[in-house]
Amino acid sequence: VWKEYDKDRSGYIEADELKTFLYDLLKRCKRQADVSEEQMITYTDTVLKLFDRNGDGKLQFSELAKLLPVKENFLCRPVFKNANRLTTDDIDRVFSLYDRDNNGNIEDEELCGFLKDLMELVEEDYDEEDLLECKEILLEKCDLNHDGKINKKELAMVLMSYNRNPTSDEPDLNEESG
Numbered sequence: 001v002w003k004e005y006d007k008d009r010s011g012y013i014e015a016d017e018l019k020t021f022l023y024d025l026l027k028r029c030k031r032q033a034d035v036s037e038e039q040m041i042t043y044t045d046t047v048l049k050l051f052d053r054n055g056d057g058k059l060q061f062s063e064l065a066k067l068l069p070v071k072e073n074f075l076c077r078p079v080f081k082n083a084n085r086l087t088t089d090d091i092d093r094v095f096s097l098y099d100r101d102n103n104g105n106i107e108d109e110e111l112c113g114f115l116k117d118l119m120e121l122v123e124e125d126y127d128e129e130d131l132l133e134c135k136e137i138l139l140e141k142c143d144l145n146h147d148g149k150i151n152k153k154e155l156a157m158v159l160m161s162y163n164r165n166p167t168s169d170e171p172d173l174n175e176e177s178g
Contacts, residue, residue, distance in 0.1 A: 111149070118158075
């Protein structure tokens, strides 16, 4: 979505780009015929007021991500924020959520979705460049077989390092959740 609507590659979605996005969204919902140009301007202004947290009149990557949550950020669930231990079932649930094509790897757009959710946990604002840098670092540090993908074992390592509590023992991946 970002690449499609950031036409000038400025790193932001300005009002005119946002208006195009909203028009296309309404078109997909088969409602654009009911909306006048004045209403589109009002919708655009309203979305900017709601999601432009820094008030600069344009949306940055993290602000657009808040506008378009496909699903609840699975990583915001209590098991990942407050729990001391992750189980194999927890890892399996996360892996199956992001491995959309069920090929045994989180790759390409699946990996970008995972990283977007992960970055929302640790940073309030981030942009596409931050996301790409995070992807590069994740693959460098956690892609043990260097195939450019994250398998379940590698994902477990990522989640455990994020979830690690300095006062607790290493998570027991053989423990079943109950």
